[in-house]
Amino acid sequence: MAKTWKTEPTESLRATEQTALGSIDTSSTPGFDGDKKYGQQVLESGAARLSELQEKLFADSRAAGGTRSVLLVLQAMDTAGKGGIVRHVVGAVDPQGIHHHAFKAPTEEELAHDFLWRVRRELPGAGMIGVFDRSHYEDVLVAKVRSLVSDDTIESRYAEIADFEEELTASGTVIVKVMLHISFDEQKARLAERLDRPDKHWKYSTGDIDERNLWSDYQKAYETAIQRTSTDAAPWYVVPADRKWYARVAVQRLLIDALEKLDLGWPPADFNVETEKIRLAAS
Amino acid sequence: MAKTWKTEPTESLRATEQTALGSIDTSSTPGFDGDKKYGQQVLESGAARLSELQEKLFADSRAAGGTRSVLLVLQAMDTAGKGGIVRHVVGAVDPQGIHHHAFKAPTEEELAHDFLWRVRRELPGAGMIGVFDRSHYEDVLVAKVRSLVSDDTIESRYAEIADFEEELTASGTVIVKVMLHISFDEQKARLAERLDRPDKHWKYSTGDIDERNLWSDYQKAYETAIQRTSTDAAPWYVVPADRKWYARVAVQRLLIDALEKLDLGWPPADFNVETEKIRLAAS
Numbered sequence: 001m002a003k004t005w006k007t008e009p010t011e012s013l014r015a016t017e018q019t020a021l022g023s024i025d026t027s028s029t030p031g032f033d034g035d036k037k038y039g040q041q042v043l044e045s046g047a048a049r050l051s052e053l054q055e056k057l058f059a060d061s062r063a064a065g066g067t068r069s070v071l072l073v074l075q076a077m078d079t080a081g082k083g084g085i086v087r088h089v090v091g092a093v094d095p096q097g098i099h100h101h102a103f104k105a106p107t108e109e110e111l112a113h114d115f116l117w118r119v120r121r122e123l124p125g126a127g128m129i130g131v132f133d134r135s136h137y138e139d140v141l142v143a144k145v146r147s148l149v150s151d152d153t154i155e156s157r158y159a160e161i162a163d164f165e166e167e168l169t170a171s172g173t174v175i176v177k178v179m180l181h182i183s184f185d186e187q188k189a190r191l192a193e194r195l196d197r198p199d200k201h202w203k204y205s206t207g208d209i210d211e212r213n214l215w216s217d218y219q220k221a222y223e224t225a226i227q228r229t230s231t232d233a234a235p236w237y238v239v240p241a242d243r244k245w246y247a248r249v250a251v252q253r254l255l256i257d258a259l260e261k262l263d264l265g266w267p268p269a270d271f272n273v274e275t276e277k278i279r280l281a282a283s
Numbered sequence: 284m285a286k287t288w289k290t291e292p293t294e295s296l297r298a299t300e301q302t303a304l305g306s307i308d309t310s311s312t313p314g315f316d317g318d319k320k321y322g323q324q325v326l327e328s329g330a331a332r333l334s335e336l337q338e339k340l341f342a343d344s345r346a347a348g349g350t351r352s353v354l355l356v357l358q359a360m361d362t363a364g365k366g367g368i369v370r371h372v373v374g375a376v377d378p379q380g381i382h383h384h385a386f387k388a389p390t391e392e393e394l395a396h397d398f399l400w401r402v403r404r405e406l407p408g409a410g411m412i413g414v415f416d417r418s419h420y421e422d423v424l425v426a427k428v429r430s431l432v433s434d435d436t437i438e439s440r441y442a443e444i445a446d447f448e449e450e451l452t453a454s455g456t457v458i459v460k461v462m463l464h465i466s467f468d469e470q471k472a473r474l475a476e477r478l479d480r481p482d483k484h485w486k487y488s489t490g491d492i493d494e495r496n497l498w499s500d501y502q503k504a505y506e507t508a509i510q511r512t513s514t515d516a517a518p519w520y521v522v523p524a525d526r527k528w529y530a531r532v533a534v535q536r537l538l539i540d541a542l543e544k545l546d547l548g549w550p551p552a553d554f555n556v557e558t559e560k561i562r563l564a565a566s
Contacts (some may be wrong), residue, residue: 019416058487060488062485063484063485063486064485080300083379086377086378086379087377087378087412089376089378090378091376092372093374093378094366094369094370095369095370095374095378095381095383096366096369096385098378098381098383100378100379102379131330132379133379158524159513187303188563191563192560192563195556195559195560195563198549198551198552199549201346201549201550201551201552201556202342202346202347202549202550203342204552204554204559205345206559207552208556208562209559209562209566212563212566213566241431266482266484266485267484268481268484269484269487271488271489272523273484275476276478277475277478279492280471280474280475280492283473283492283493283496
């Protein structure tokens with residue numbers, strides 16, 4: 001695996017206060033030394049590695065009182081491939097270790113609470129990999145573009161989010177925030193495909209074009225949100241996503257890296273193995 | 284696929300009021316015309332079919348207001364392979380369409396409520412496949428074997444469960460109840476493996492032998508529960524599980540069958556496709 005990446009995604013895709021989305025080539029494959037076919041092979045072999053790491057995370061919480069968890073936050077414009085990441089990257093690991101939640105437009109009840117209320121309710125428990133398909137970032141993205149709240153509120157939310165994520169990290173959750181970055185043209189092609197294929201119609205909504213017509217406003221909102229909330233505790237990664245295979249292999253690598261850094265082994269037995277063998281033999 | 288099964292699992296594994304667990308060969312492969320190698324091939328090809336059916340179920344709820352869902356209830360003695368079913372059968376479909384819940388010994392809060400309270404909170408929403416790793420059946424299994432409640436309470440629970448499941452079915456949930464049935468000897472071999480392998484120690488608990496020593500009480504409790512709650516609305520299937528490959532391919536087939544009976548197509552567009560193509564072109 002090591003040779004596959006000339007530069008690790010944790011470095012090459014890491015967003016900073018200076019990140020300019022417009023200067024990132026959405027069809028590029030930063031750091032990856034290979035073509036689509038090789039990328040798919042890497043995805044396949046990485047699945048086994050990710051799966052083993054997930055099981056160790058899970059085991060650690062169940063048998064060793066471990067409190068660590070991982071949270072993958074997926075944000076993107078429509079059609080950028082969030083669903084494909086869930087299916088092809090997250091889908092490789094044991095479903096019992098995954099807590100997936102898709103955030104929709106907030107309900108009345110959710111709106112009656114602080115914007116982080118509904119997010120806290122869906123955080124991964126110990127040993128789990130949480131996956132947010134959209135997240136609290138919608139509250140500084142669509143909320144900003146559609147002027148759902150005041151500019152002052154948006155401003156204060158950046159700070160609240162940074163505090164919230166720092167608190168999460170301190171309590172043992174490793175946060176991996178991913179923006180899947182596609183081009184305006186690529187979105188057009190993908191929406192056209194959804195309109196062409198009856199088995200994809202259910203994924204299409206007339207609102208998709210309304211949002212698309214606000215593309216540059218959304219890009220600006222994403223850029224500001226990323227600049228303001230890409231912290232050491234919870235960095236953003238901007239993943240070029242015009243090539244689906246690249247986005248998948250890059251996000252898989254980010255997850256593997258996050259889990260490897262936890263450096264978890266198999267929990268030691270909390271019982272006397274020889275005694276239990278004798279008990280079993282006698283049973 | 285049709286030729287793979289001489290007799291469909293929905294027929295050959297269906298439990299009735301007369302089901303006697305002791306007379307079922309746990310190493311048999313009822314209805315399946317093939318060996319382990321072929322079984323693994325069938326599991327692989329079935330994964331694509333299951334995945335497509337799950338997507339249609341999900342799409343139906345999202346785009347056509349569908350209210351259908353599926354609930355897989357997994358019950359078994361320790362080591363029988365519930366986890367393997369989740370990983371290898373359920374794990375083949377999109378994680379965003381799965382709601383998995385493992386029921387542990389009830390908490391104080393849960394005990395303060397009716398035994399179905401915590402179960403209702405984990406039911407799959409529209410379009411979802413719910414997976415219960417253990418379930419409300421523990422309340423007539425361990426509760427009976429360990430005399431946690433009176434015999435009268437156990438009796439009334441059978442009826443409450445039947446009513447509850449009938450209500451669920453009427454509201455659109457297809458319930459598939461599976462008991463993975465292993466032999467006493469097979470459990471011994473599997474526990475021995477857990478004790479031999481440090482990477483499996485986390486799955487072992489000293490309580491496993493305590494439960495094992497109550498084997499025949501548990502078999503009786505299972506048998507009675509199955510006889511009393513295998514209804515047309517929510518039938519039980521007793522799946523011989525000494526051969527893991529068979530149990531997996533059989534449960535996969537039961538799920539495929541449940542989904543096929545819903546006879547779902549792709550939801551029709553709720554928008555004018557041509558109009559949207561024009562809007563997209565102009566965007």
